[in-house]
Amino acid sequence: MLETVDFSLAPLPKEEYRQRRDALMKRLVVLQQQARERGVGLVVLFEGWDGAGKGSRISDLMYHLDARATSVHVTENLDVEAARAFAGSEYGVTGFYPAMQQFWQALGMRGTITFYDRGWYTVATQRMLYAEYGDLVLGGRSAEGGENAKEKGRPMAAAIAEARDERHIDSLRRALTSAADFERQLVDDGYLVTKFFVHVTKEAQRKRLVRLHDDPATRWRVDERKLASVDAYEEAYRLYDNLLEGSDFSYAPWHLVNGEDKRRANLEIAKTLVDALEAALAAAPDAEAAQAAAKAQANSAGALTGASCAERTPEEAARVLEEAERAAAEASARAPRASRFRLLPDPPEADGKDSAPALDPEVYKRELKEQQKRLNRLEMEMYQKRIPLMLMYEGWDAAGKGGNIKRVAQALDARAYTIFPSPAPTKPELLHPHLWRYWTRLPKAGHVGIYDRSWYGRVLVERVEGFASVAEWTRAYDEINEFERELVRWGAILLKFWVDVSPEEQLRRFRDREEDPAKRWKITDEDWRNRDKRPQYQAAVDDMLRLTSTPIAPWIVLESDDKRRARVEALKIINDALEARLRET
Secondary structure (H helix, E strand, O other), X not given: OHHHOOOOOOOOOHHHHHHHHHHHHHHHXXXXXXXXXXXXXXXXXXXXXXXXXXXXHHHHHHHHOOHHHEEEEEOOOOOHHHHHHOHHHHHOOOOXXXXXXXXXXXXXXXXXXXXXXXXXXXXXXXXXXXXHHOOOOOOOOOOOXXXXXXXXXXXXXXXXXXXXXXXXXXXXXXXXXXXXXXXXHHHHOOEEEEEEEEEOOHHHHHHHHHHXXXXXXXXXXXXXXXXXXXXXXXXXXXXXXXXXXXXXXXXXXXEEEEOOOHHHHHHHHHHHHHHHHHHHHHOOOOHHHHHHHHHHHHOHHHHOOOOOHHHOXXXXXXXXXXXXXXXXXXXXXXXXXXXXOOOOOOOOOOOOOOOOOOOOHHHHHHHHHHHHHHHHHHHHHHHHOOOOEEEEEEEOOOOOHHHXXXXXHHOOOOOOEEEEEOOOOOHHHHOOOOOHHHHOOOOOOOOEEEEEOOHHHHHOHHHHHOOOOXXXXXXXXXXXXXXXXXXXXXXXXXEEEEEEOOHHHHHHHHHHHHHOOOOHHHOOHHHHHHHHOHHHHHHHHHHHHHHHOEOOEOEEEXXXXXXXXXXXXXXXXXXXXXXXXXXXX
Protein backbone atom coordinates (compact mmCIF):
# COMPACT_ATOMS: atom_id res chain seq x y z
CA MET A 1 0.00 0.00 0.00
CA LEU A 2 2.79 2.44 0.85
CA GLU A 3 3.97 2.52 -2.75
CA THR A 4 0.77 4.39 -3.72
CA VAL A 5 1.88 7.58 -1.92
CA ASP A 6 3.02 10.14 -4.49
CA PHE A 7 6.02 12.21 -3.37
CA SER A 8 6.41 13.97 -6.72
CA LEU A 9 3.64 16.60 -6.49
CA ALA A 10 4.71 20.22 -6.47
CA PRO A 11 4.10 22.14 -3.22
CA LEU A 12 0.91 24.19 -3.03
CA PRO A 13 1.24 27.99 -3.04
CA LYS A 14 0.70 29.39 0.45
CA GLU A 15 -2.30 31.54 -0.50
CA GLU A 16 -4.14 28.70 -2.20
CA TYR A 17 -3.43 26.47 0.75
CA ARG A 18 -4.79 29.00 3.27
CA GLN A 19 -8.02 29.54 1.37
CA ARG A 20 -8.72 25.84 1.05
CA ARG A 21 -7.70 25.08 4.61
CA ASP A 22 -9.84 27.87 6.09
CA ALA A 23 -12.90 26.70 4.17
CA LEU A 24 -12.40 23.09 5.26
CA MET A 25 -11.85 24.04 8.89
CA LYS A 26 -14.98 26.19 9.03
CA ARG A 27 -16.96 23.29 7.65
CA LEU A 28 -15.33 20.85 10.06
CA VAL A 29 -16.18 23.03 13.08
CA VAL A 30 -19.84 23.13 12.04
CA LEU A 31 -19.91 19.36 11.50
CA GLN A 32 -18.31 18.79 14.90
CA GLN A 33 -21.23 20.56 16.58
CA GLN A 34 -23.79 18.67 14.52
CA ALA A 35 -22.11 15.38 15.35
CA ARG A 36 -22.18 16.32 19.03
CA GLU A 37 -25.93 16.93 18.86
CA ARG A 38 -26.57 13.68 17.00
CA GLY A 39 -24.29 11.59 19.20
CA VAL A 40 -21.88 10.60 16.42
CA GLY A 41 -18.45 9.79 17.86
CA LEU A 42 -15.31 10.29 15.81
CA VAL A 43 -12.11 8.32 16.44
CA VAL A 44 -9.06 9.60 14.55
CA LEU A 45 -5.92 7.47 14.60
CA PHE A 46 -2.54 8.75 13.41
CA GLU A 47 0.16 6.18 12.75
CA GLY A 48 3.35 6.60 10.76
CA TRP A 49 7.11 6.92 10.82
CA ASP A 50 9.04 8.57 13.61
CA GLY A 51 9.60 12.17 12.61
CA ALA A 52 6.79 12.13 10.01
CA GLY A 53 4.86 14.95 11.69
CA LYS A 54 1.93 13.14 13.27
CA GLY A 55 1.86 15.47 16.28
CA SER A 56 1.89 18.56 14.08
CA ARG A 57 -1.06 17.28 12.07
CA ILE A 58 -3.07 16.72 15.26
CA SER A 59 -2.10 20.15 16.63
CA ASP A 60 -3.28 21.84 13.43
CA LEU A 61 -6.70 20.23 13.83
CA MET A 62 -6.97 20.87 17.56
CA TYR A 63 -6.26 24.57 17.07
CA HIS A 64 -9.51 24.98 15.16
CA LEU A 65 -11.85 22.48 16.84
CA ASP A 66 -13.95 22.92 19.99
CA ALA A 67 -11.59 21.72 22.71
CA ARG A 68 -14.51 20.86 25.03
CA ALA A 69 -15.49 17.97 22.77
CA THR A 70 -12.03 16.71 21.78
CA SER A 71 -9.31 14.73 23.51
CA VAL A 72 -5.86 13.41 22.57
CA HIS A 73 -4.31 10.16 23.74
CA VAL A 74 -0.56 9.76 23.25
CA THR A 75 0.68 6.17 23.13
CA GLU A 76 3.97 5.71 24.95
CA ASN A 77 6.73 3.45 23.67
CA LEU A 78 7.01 0.00 25.16
CA ASP A 79 9.42 0.14 28.11
CA VAL A 80 11.76 -2.71 27.21
CA GLU A 81 13.49 -2.84 30.58
CA ALA A 82 10.17 -2.92 32.42
CA ALA A 83 8.94 -5.65 30.06
CA ARG A 84 12.04 -7.73 30.79
CA ALA A 85 11.58 -7.27 34.53
CA PHE A 86 7.83 -8.03 34.49
CA ALA A 87 7.33 -11.22 36.49
CA GLY A 88 4.17 -12.20 34.63
CA SER A 89 5.86 -12.56 31.25
CA GLU A 90 7.29 -15.91 32.31
CA TYR A 91 3.74 -17.12 32.92
CA GLY A 92 2.14 -15.85 29.72
CA VAL A 93 0.87 -12.48 31.00
CA THR A 94 1.53 -9.68 28.53
CA GLY A 95 1.50 -6.76 30.97
CA PHE A 96 -0.20 -5.20 33.97
CA TYR A 97 -3.25 -4.61 31.75
CA PRO A 98 -4.35 -5.86 28.31
CA ALA A 99 -2.75 -4.01 25.42
CA MET A 100 -6.08 -2.58 24.24
CA GLN A 101 -7.19 -1.30 27.64
CA GLN A 102 -5.52 2.11 27.33
CA PHE A 103 -7.36 2.80 24.08
CA TRP A 104 -10.75 1.84 25.49
CA GLN A 105 -10.04 3.94 28.57
CA ALA A 106 -9.14 6.98 26.46
CA LEU A 107 -12.22 6.66 24.24
CA GLY A 108 -14.45 9.73 24.37
CA MET A 109 -18.23 9.58 24.49
CA ARG A 110 -20.34 9.48 21.36
CA GLY A 111 -20.60 13.08 20.18
CA THR A 112 -16.91 13.80 20.84
CA ILE A 113 -13.68 13.44 18.86
CA THR A 114 -10.86 11.26 20.20
CA PHE A 115 -7.43 11.62 18.61
CA TYR A 116 -4.89 8.85 19.09
CA ASP A 117 -1.29 9.96 18.52
CA ARG A 118 -0.14 6.48 17.54
CA GLY A 119 -2.26 3.65 18.83
CA TRP A 120 -3.00 -0.05 18.77
CA TYR A 121 -0.88 -0.63 15.66
CA THR A 122 2.16 0.99 17.26
CA VAL A 123 1.66 -1.22 20.32
CA ALA A 124 1.27 -4.27 18.09
CA THR A 125 4.44 -3.47 16.14
CA GLN A 126 6.52 -2.82 19.24
CA ARG A 127 5.31 -5.94 21.03
CA MET A 128 6.03 -7.96 17.90
CA LEU A 129 9.57 -6.60 17.71
CA TYR A 130 10.13 -7.22 21.40
CA ALA A 131 8.82 -10.78 21.15
CA GLU A 132 11.01 -11.53 18.13
CA TYR A 133 14.16 -9.59 18.90
CA GLY A 134 13.95 -8.73 22.60
CA ASP A 135 14.11 -5.06 21.61
CA LEU A 136 12.25 -2.40 19.61
CA VAL A 137 14.93 -2.28 16.94
CA LEU A 138 14.83 -4.72 14.02
CA GLY A 139 17.67 -7.18 13.98
CA GLY A 140 18.21 -7.52 17.75
CA ARG A 141 18.71 -10.75 19.59
CA SER A 142 16.08 -13.47 19.42
CA ALA A 143 13.67 -14.06 22.26
CA GLU A 144 13.43 -17.44 23.89
CA GLY A 145 10.13 -19.29 23.66
CA GLY A 146 8.52 -22.64 24.11
CA GLU A 147 5.56 -24.81 23.28
CA ASN A 148 3.37 -26.29 25.97
CA ALA A 149 1.37 -29.48 25.55
CA LYS A 150 -2.38 -29.50 26.07
CA GLU A 151 -3.73 -30.85 29.30
CA LYS A 152 -6.43 -33.48 29.29
CA GLY A 153 -9.08 -34.20 31.88
CA ARG A 154 -11.84 -32.21 33.47
CA PRO A 155 -13.61 -29.35 31.60
CA MET A 156 -11.79 -26.62 33.52
CA ALA A 157 -8.43 -28.26 32.85
CA ALA A 158 -9.35 -28.35 29.16
CA ALA A 159 -10.25 -24.66 29.32
CA ILE A 160 -6.89 -23.85 30.93
CA ALA A 161 -5.16 -25.70 28.09
CA GLU A 162 -7.20 -23.86 25.45
CA ALA A 163 -6.37 -20.56 27.13
CA ARG A 164 -2.68 -21.44 27.04
CA ASP A 165 -2.89 -21.88 23.27
CA GLU A 166 -4.51 -18.44 22.97
CA ARG A 167 -1.66 -16.85 24.94
CA HIS A 168 0.90 -18.29 22.50
CA ILE A 169 -0.89 -17.16 19.35
CA ASP A 170 1.15 -15.35 16.69
CA SER A 171 1.67 -11.66 17.58
CA LEU A 172 0.61 -10.28 14.20
CA ARG A 173 -2.55 -12.39 14.08
CA ARG A 174 -3.42 -11.34 17.61
CA ALA A 175 -2.85 -7.66 16.79
CA LEU A 176 -4.99 -7.75 13.66
CA THR A 177 -7.89 -9.51 15.36
CA SER A 178 -7.73 -7.08 18.29
CA ALA A 179 -7.73 -4.11 15.91
CA ALA A 180 -10.58 -5.51 13.81
CA ASP A 181 -12.70 -6.21 16.91
CA PHE A 182 -12.08 -2.78 18.45
CA GLU A 183 -12.75 -0.81 15.27
CA ARG A 184 -15.82 -2.80 14.26
CA GLN A 185 -17.37 -2.51 17.71
CA LEU A 186 -16.87 1.25 17.61
CA VAL A 187 -18.46 1.56 14.17
CA ASP A 188 -21.41 -0.63 15.19
CA ASP A 189 -21.93 1.58 18.24
CA GLY A 190 -22.18 4.87 16.33
CA TYR A 191 -18.56 5.96 15.96
CA LEU A 192 -16.63 6.84 12.84
CA VAL A 193 -13.12 5.39 12.74
CA THR A 194 -10.69 7.27 10.53
CA LYS A 195 -7.11 6.00 10.26
CA PHE A 196 -4.21 7.96 8.82
CA PHE A 197 -0.71 6.65 8.14
CA VAL A 198 1.78 9.51 7.65
CA HIS A 199 4.43 8.28 5.23
CA VAL A 200 7.89 9.70 4.48
CA THR A 201 10.90 8.42 2.55
CA LYS A 202 14.02 7.14 4.27
CA GLU A 203 15.97 10.27 3.32
CA ALA A 204 13.30 12.59 4.69
CA GLN A 205 13.03 10.62 7.92
CA ARG A 206 16.80 10.69 8.48
CA LYS A 207 16.95 14.42 7.82
CA ARG A 208 14.13 15.20 10.26
CA LEU A 209 15.41 12.97 13.04
CA VAL A 210 18.94 14.38 12.75
CA ARG A 211 17.56 17.91 12.92
CA LEU A 212 15.54 17.08 16.05
CA HIS A 213 18.51 15.33 17.61
CA ASP A 214 20.91 18.17 16.93
CA ASP A 215 18.64 20.81 18.46
CA PRO A 216 19.12 20.91 22.27
CA ALA A 217 15.45 21.91 22.69
CA THR A 218 14.15 18.79 20.91
CA ARG A 219 16.93 16.27 21.56
CA TRP A 220 14.81 14.58 24.26
CA ARG A 221 12.47 13.42 21.49
CA VAL A 222 15.15 11.53 19.54
CA ASP A 223 17.58 9.31 21.41
CA GLU A 224 20.40 7.30 19.83
CA ARG A 225 18.19 4.22 19.49
CA LYS A 226 15.56 6.12 17.48
CA LEU A 227 18.24 7.73 15.33
CA ALA A 228 19.75 4.33 14.57
CA SER A 229 16.34 2.92 13.58
CA VAL A 230 16.60 4.69 10.22
CA ASP A 231 19.10 2.02 9.14
CA ALA A 232 16.31 -0.58 9.40
CA TYR A 233 13.92 1.50 7.26
CA GLU A 234 13.54 -1.13 4.52
CA GLU A 235 12.65 -3.92 6.93
CA ALA A 236 10.28 -1.63 8.85
CA TYR A 237 8.69 -0.61 5.53
CA ARG A 238 7.87 -4.25 4.82
CA LEU A 239 6.47 -4.69 8.33
CA TYR A 240 4.27 -1.57 8.10
CA ASP A 241 3.06 -2.47 4.63
CA ASN A 242 1.93 -5.93 5.74
CA LEU A 243 0.23 -4.47 8.79
CA LEU A 244 -1.59 -1.83 6.71
CA GLU A 245 -2.83 -4.33 4.15
CA GLY A 246 -4.02 -6.71 6.84
CA SER A 247 -5.98 -3.99 8.66
CA ASP A 248 -7.47 -2.04 5.74
CA PHE A 249 -11.01 -2.88 6.81
CA SER A 250 -14.05 -1.79 4.81
CA TYR A 251 -15.58 -0.16 7.91
CA ALA A 252 -12.26 1.49 8.89
CA PRO A 253 -9.97 1.90 5.86
CA TRP A 254 -6.52 3.42 5.91
CA HIS A 255 -5.78 6.85 4.44
CA LEU A 256 -2.14 7.21 3.42
CA VAL A 257 -0.74 10.72 3.72
CA ASN A 258 2.42 12.25 2.27
CA GLY A 259 4.11 13.59 5.39
CA GLU A 260 6.77 15.45 3.42
CA ASP A 261 4.21 17.97 2.11
CA LYS A 262 2.63 19.48 5.22
CA ARG A 263 0.16 21.66 3.34
CA ARG A 264 -1.25 18.85 1.22
CA ALA A 265 -1.27 16.58 4.28
CA ASN A 266 -3.34 19.05 6.31
CA LEU A 267 -5.83 19.50 3.48
CA GLU A 268 -6.15 15.79 2.80
CA ILE A 269 -6.73 15.02 6.47
CA ALA A 270 -9.31 17.78 6.93
CA LYS A 271 -11.14 16.79 3.71
CA THR A 272 -11.26 13.15 4.82
CA LEU A 273 -12.78 14.09 8.17
CA VAL A 274 -15.32 16.43 6.55
CA ASP A 275 -16.42 13.75 4.09
CA ALA A 276 -16.74 11.13 6.84
CA LEU A 277 -18.85 13.36 9.10
CA GLU A 278 -21.07 14.55 6.26
CA ALA A 279 -21.79 10.96 5.22
CA ALA A 280 -22.57 9.91 8.79
CA LEU A 281 -24.85 12.87 9.42
CA ALA A 282 -26.70 12.32 6.14
CA ALA A 283 -27.56 8.74 7.13
CA ALA A 284 -30.91 8.10 8.75
CA PRO A 285 -30.64 7.49 12.49
CA ASP A 286 -31.45 4.05 13.89
CA ALA A 287 -34.91 4.61 15.35
CA GLU A 288 -34.99 1.34 17.30
CA ALA A 289 -31.59 1.98 18.87
CA ALA A 290 -32.63 5.53 19.78
CA GLN A 291 -35.83 4.25 21.39
CA ALA A 292 -33.90 1.63 23.40
CA ALA A 293 -31.34 4.26 24.45
CA ALA A 294 -34.08 6.60 25.66
CA LYS A 295 -35.60 3.78 27.68
CA ALA A 296 -32.22 2.93 29.20
CA GLN A 297 -31.63 6.60 30.07
CA ALA A 298 -34.94 6.73 31.89
CA ASN A 299 -34.38 3.27 33.39
CA SER A 300 -38.07 2.77 32.82
CA ALA A 301 -38.06 -0.81 34.17
CA GLY A 302 -37.85 0.68 37.64
CA ALA A 303 -40.97 2.76 37.01
CA LEU A 304 -43.29 -0.11 36.14
CA THR A 305 -46.28 -0.70 38.35
CA GLY A 306 -48.52 -3.64 38.98
CA ALA A 307 -49.69 -6.10 41.58
CA SER A 308 -47.09 -8.33 43.20
CA CYS A 309 -47.29 -12.10 42.80
CA ALA A 310 -48.89 -12.48 46.20
CA GLU A 311 -51.74 -10.06 45.36
CA ARG A 312 -52.80 -11.60 42.03
CA THR A 313 -55.77 -13.78 41.32
CA PRO A 314 -55.06 -17.11 39.55
CA GLU A 315 -56.48 -15.61 36.33
CA GLU A 316 -54.17 -12.60 36.54
CA ALA A 317 -51.18 -14.82 37.26
CA ALA A 318 -52.01 -17.00 34.24
CA ARG A 319 -52.29 -13.93 32.01
CA VAL A 320 -48.92 -12.57 33.22
CA LEU A 321 -47.27 -15.95 32.59
CA GLU A 322 -48.80 -16.26 29.12
CA GLU A 323 -47.55 -12.80 28.15
CA ALA A 324 -44.06 -13.55 29.47
CA GLU A 325 -43.89 -16.84 27.54
CA ARG A 326 -44.99 -15.10 24.33
CA ALA A 327 -42.30 -12.40 24.73
CA ALA A 328 -39.70 -15.09 25.48
CA ALA A 329 -40.53 -16.99 22.31
CA GLU A 330 -40.30 -13.82 20.20
CA ALA A 331 -36.88 -12.92 21.60
CA SER A 332 -35.56 -16.46 21.20
CA ALA A 333 -36.60 -16.46 17.55
CA ARG A 334 -34.45 -13.35 17.01
CA ALA A 335 -31.35 -14.66 18.78
CA PRO A 336 -28.43 -15.76 16.56
CA ARG A 337 -28.47 -19.40 15.53
CA ALA A 338 -24.68 -19.67 15.51
CA SER A 339 -21.48 -17.81 16.35
CA ARG A 340 -18.30 -17.16 14.40
CA PHE A 341 -16.51 -18.39 17.52
CA ARG A 342 -15.91 -22.03 18.32
CA LEU A 343 -18.47 -22.99 20.96
CA LEU A 344 -18.76 -25.94 23.29
CA PRO A 345 -20.93 -28.62 21.65
CA ASP A 346 -22.69 -29.32 24.97
CA PRO A 347 -22.99 -26.05 26.91
CA PRO A 348 -24.17 -26.30 30.52
CA GLU A 349 -27.87 -25.96 31.30
CA ALA A 350 -29.48 -23.74 33.91
CA ASP A 351 -32.84 -25.41 34.32
CA GLY A 352 -33.51 -24.51 37.94
CA LYS A 353 -33.48 -28.15 38.96
CA ASP A 354 -31.21 -28.99 41.89
CA SER A 355 -31.45 -32.58 43.05
CA ALA A 356 -28.10 -32.83 44.85
CA PRO A 357 -28.23 -33.41 48.60
CA ALA A 358 -27.63 -30.53 50.96
CA LEU A 359 -24.20 -30.23 52.53
CA ASP A 360 -24.07 -31.05 56.23
CA PRO A 361 -23.38 -27.82 58.24
CA GLU A 362 -20.36 -29.31 60.00
CA VAL A 363 -18.92 -30.66 56.74
CA TYR A 364 -19.56 -27.23 55.21
CA LYS A 365 -17.60 -25.44 57.92
CA ARG A 366 -14.67 -27.81 57.57
CA GLU A 367 -14.54 -27.75 53.76
CA LEU A 368 -15.11 -23.99 53.55
CA LYS A 369 -12.18 -23.34 55.89
CA GLU A 370 -9.97 -25.78 54.00
CA GLN A 371 -10.73 -24.25 50.59
CA GLN A 372 -10.35 -20.68 51.86
CA LYS A 373 -6.92 -21.51 53.27
CA ARG A 374 -5.97 -23.07 49.96
CA LEU A 375 -7.16 -19.99 48.04
CA ASN A 376 -5.19 -17.69 50.32
CA ARG A 377 -1.97 -19.61 49.63
CA LEU A 378 -2.60 -19.73 45.88
CA GLU A 379 -3.46 -16.04 45.74
CA MET A 380 -0.09 -15.14 47.28
CA GLU A 381 1.67 -17.17 44.62
CA MET A 382 -0.55 -15.75 41.88
CA TYR A 383 0.34 -12.23 43.01
CA GLN A 384 4.07 -12.91 42.82
CA LYS A 385 3.72 -14.36 39.33
CA ARG A 386 1.51 -11.44 38.26
CA ILE A 387 -1.35 -13.59 36.97
CA PRO A 388 -4.72 -11.75 36.90
CA LEU A 389 -7.80 -13.59 38.14
CA MET A 390 -11.30 -12.55 37.07
CA LEU A 391 -14.34 -14.09 38.74
CA MET A 392 -17.69 -13.24 37.18
CA TYR A 393 -21.04 -13.98 38.82
CA GLU A 394 -24.41 -13.88 37.11
CA GLY A 395 -27.55 -15.57 38.36
CA TRP A 396 -31.14 -15.29 39.48
CA ASP A 397 -32.21 -12.80 42.13
CA ALA A 398 -31.72 -14.34 45.60
CA ALA A 399 -29.64 -17.17 44.12
CA GLY A 400 -26.77 -16.46 46.50
CA LYS A 401 -24.27 -14.50 44.39
CA GLY A 402 -23.46 -12.08 47.19
CA GLY A 403 -22.91 -14.80 49.77
CA ASN A 404 -20.70 -16.72 47.37
CA ILE A 405 -18.61 -13.64 46.61
CA LYS A 406 -18.32 -12.87 50.33
CA ARG A 407 -16.79 -16.30 51.06
CA VAL A 408 -14.30 -15.92 48.23
CA ALA A 409 -13.29 -12.40 49.28
CA GLN A 410 -12.95 -13.55 52.89
CA ALA A 411 -9.99 -15.71 51.83
CA LEU A 412 -8.16 -12.93 49.98
CA ASP A 413 -5.87 -10.13 51.07
CA ALA A 414 -8.08 -7.02 51.09
CA ARG A 415 -5.44 -5.14 49.11
CA ALA A 416 -5.44 -7.72 46.33
CA TYR A 417 -9.04 -7.74 45.13
CA THR A 418 -11.76 -5.41 43.92
CA ILE A 419 -15.47 -6.17 43.73
CA PHE A 420 -17.08 -4.53 40.71
CA PRO A 421 -20.88 -4.27 40.94
CA SER A 422 -23.01 -3.56 37.85
CA PRO A 423 -25.79 -1.14 38.77
CA ALA A 424 -27.78 0.69 36.10
CA PRO A 425 -25.28 2.41 33.75
CA THR A 426 -24.51 6.08 34.31
CA LYS A 427 -25.07 8.64 31.55
CA PRO A 428 -21.37 8.66 30.51
CA GLU A 429 -21.44 4.85 30.38
CA LEU A 430 -24.54 4.90 28.18
CA LEU A 431 -22.72 7.24 25.80
CA HIS A 432 -19.93 4.68 25.33
CA PRO A 433 -20.02 1.15 23.90
CA HIS A 434 -21.51 -1.24 26.46
CA LEU A 435 -18.16 -2.97 27.11
CA TRP A 436 -16.39 0.30 27.92
CA ARG A 437 -17.46 0.20 31.58
CA TYR A 438 -15.73 -3.19 31.91
CA TRP A 439 -12.62 -2.37 29.89
CA THR A 440 -12.13 0.43 32.44
CA ARG A 441 -12.75 -1.94 35.39
CA LEU A 442 -10.09 -4.60 35.07
CA PRO A 443 -7.87 -5.93 37.86
CA LYS A 444 -4.17 -5.24 37.67
CA ALA A 445 -2.07 -8.30 36.85
CA GLY A 446 -1.56 -10.26 40.06
CA HIS A 447 -4.85 -9.02 41.50
CA VAL A 448 -8.40 -10.38 41.58
CA GLY A 449 -11.42 -8.75 39.97
CA ILE A 450 -14.78 -10.02 41.23
CA TYR A 451 -17.83 -9.04 39.17
CA ASP A 452 -21.24 -9.01 40.88
CA ARG A 453 -23.18 -9.12 37.60
CA SER A 454 -21.27 -8.19 34.52
CA TRP A 455 -20.95 -7.47 30.81
CA TYR A 456 -23.67 -10.06 30.26
CA GLY A 457 -26.24 -7.45 31.23
CA ARG A 458 -26.57 -6.58 27.56
CA VAL A 459 -27.93 -10.04 26.68
CA LEU A 460 -29.91 -10.45 29.90
CA VAL A 461 -31.61 -7.43 31.51
CA GLU A 462 -31.09 -5.11 28.52
CA ARG A 463 -32.53 -7.70 26.16
CA VAL A 464 -35.54 -8.46 28.37
CA GLU A 465 -36.32 -4.89 29.40
CA GLY A 466 -35.76 -3.36 25.97
CA PHE A 467 -32.79 -1.22 27.05
CA ALA A 468 -30.92 -2.44 23.93
CA SER A 469 -32.27 -2.78 20.41
CA VAL A 470 -32.51 -6.19 18.80
CA ALA A 471 -29.50 -5.37 16.61
CA GLU A 472 -27.49 -4.34 19.67
CA TRP A 473 -28.14 -7.38 21.82
CA THR A 474 -27.90 -9.91 18.99
CA ARG A 475 -24.42 -8.74 18.02
CA ALA A 476 -23.38 -8.53 21.69
CA TYR A 477 -22.79 -12.29 22.01
CA ASP A 478 -19.75 -12.20 19.74
CA GLU A 479 -18.66 -8.81 21.11
CA ILE A 480 -18.54 -10.49 24.51
CA ASN A 481 -16.65 -13.46 23.05
CA GLU A 482 -14.15 -10.99 21.58
CA PHE A 483 -13.75 -9.25 24.93
CA GLU A 484 -13.17 -12.53 26.76
CA ARG A 485 -10.65 -13.65 24.14
CA GLU A 486 -8.70 -10.43 24.77
CA LEU A 487 -8.72 -11.14 28.51
CA VAL A 488 -7.46 -14.69 28.02
CA ARG A 489 -4.78 -13.58 25.56
CA TRP A 490 -3.67 -11.00 28.11
CA GLY A 491 -3.08 -13.90 30.48
CA ALA A 492 -6.10 -13.69 32.79
CA ILE A 493 -7.78 -16.66 34.42
CA LEU A 494 -11.45 -16.02 33.66
CA LEU A 495 -14.13 -18.00 35.49
CA LYS A 496 -17.81 -17.38 34.71
CA PHE A 497 -20.39 -18.60 37.23
CA TRP A 498 -24.13 -18.79 36.63
CA VAL A 499 -25.68 -19.14 40.09
CA ASP A 500 -28.84 -21.14 39.54
CA VAL A 501 -31.82 -21.57 41.86
CA SER A 502 -35.18 -23.26 41.45
CA PRO A 503 -38.31 -21.06 41.20
CA GLU A 504 -39.66 -22.63 44.38
CA GLU A 505 -36.53 -21.91 46.41
CA GLN A 506 -36.33 -18.39 44.99
CA LEU A 507 -39.92 -17.70 46.12
CA ARG A 508 -39.14 -19.01 49.60
CA ARG A 509 -36.11 -16.69 49.85
CA PHE A 510 -38.13 -13.72 48.60
CA ARG A 511 -40.75 -14.25 51.31
CA ASP A 512 -38.07 -14.81 53.93
CA ARG A 513 -36.52 -11.48 53.02
CA GLU A 514 -39.83 -9.66 53.22
CA GLU A 515 -40.50 -11.05 56.69
CA ASP A 516 -37.03 -10.41 58.15
CA PRO A 517 -36.34 -6.70 58.95
CA ALA A 518 -32.59 -7.35 58.65
CA LYS A 519 -33.02 -8.70 55.12
CA ARG A 520 -35.90 -6.56 53.85
CA TRP A 521 -33.53 -4.17 52.07
CA LYS A 522 -32.54 -7.04 49.78
CA ILE A 523 -36.02 -7.42 48.25
CA THR A 524 -37.53 -4.78 45.95
CA ASP A 525 -40.52 -4.44 43.63
CA GLU A 526 -38.09 -4.95 40.78
CA ASP A 527 -37.21 -8.42 42.10
CA TRP A 528 -40.87 -9.38 41.95
CA ARG A 529 -41.22 -7.96 38.43
CA ASN A 530 -38.16 -9.93 37.32
CA ARG A 531 -39.76 -13.07 38.72
CA ASP A 532 -42.84 -12.34 36.61
CA LYS A 533 -40.53 -12.32 33.60
CA ARG A 534 -38.76 -15.54 34.47
CA PRO A 535 -39.72 -17.17 31.12
CA GLN A 536 -38.11 -14.25 29.27
CA TYR A 537 -35.00 -14.36 31.45
CA GLN A 538 -34.82 -18.14 31.14
CA ALA A 539 -34.84 -17.83 27.34
CA ALA A 540 -32.13 -15.15 27.56
CA VAL A 541 -30.03 -17.35 29.86
CA ASP A 542 -30.39 -20.33 27.50
CA ASP A 543 -29.19 -18.24 24.54
CA MET A 544 -26.36 -16.78 26.61
CA LEU A 545 -25.07 -20.19 27.68
CA ARG A 546 -25.41 -21.51 24.13
CA LEU A 547 -23.67 -18.58 22.38
CA THR A 548 -20.91 -17.66 24.85
CA SER A 549 -19.71 -21.01 26.19
CA THR A 550 -16.36 -21.07 24.40
CA PRO A 551 -13.51 -23.52 25.05
CA ILE A 552 -11.39 -20.73 26.54
CA ALA A 553 -14.17 -19.23 28.68
CA PRO A 554 -16.79 -21.89 29.49
CA TRP A 555 -19.76 -21.23 31.72
CA ILE A 556 -19.94 -22.95 35.10
CA VAL A 557 -23.45 -23.50 36.51
CA LEU A 558 -23.57 -23.48 40.31
CA GLU A 559 -26.73 -25.20 41.53
CA SER A 560 -27.46 -23.21 44.66
CA ASP A 561 -30.70 -24.33 46.24
CA ASP A 562 -28.16 -25.30 48.89
CA LYS A 563 -26.01 -22.18 49.31
CA ARG A 564 -23.42 -23.98 51.41
CA ARG A 565 -22.65 -26.55 48.74
CA ALA A 566 -22.50 -23.85 46.04
CA ARG A 567 -19.98 -21.80 48.03
CA VAL A 568 -17.64 -24.73 48.60
CA GLU A 569 -18.00 -25.83 44.99
CA ALA A 570 -17.10 -22.36 43.68
CA LEU A 571 -14.01 -22.20 45.89
CA LYS A 572 -12.88 -25.64 44.72
CA ILE A 573 -13.29 -24.62 41.06
CA ILE A 574 -11.34 -21.40 41.61
CA ASN A 575 -8.57 -23.22 43.43
CA ASP A 576 -8.33 -25.96 40.82
CA ALA A 577 -8.08 -23.37 38.02
CA LEU A 578 -5.36 -21.46 39.89
CA GLU A 579 -3.48 -24.66 40.65
CA ALA A 580 -3.61 -25.77 37.01
CA ARG A 581 -2.33 -22.40 35.80
CA LEU A 582 0.42 -22.05 38.36
CA ARG A 583 1.68 -25.58 37.70
CA GLU A 584 1.78 -25.31 33.92
CA THR A 585 4.96 -26.81 32.50
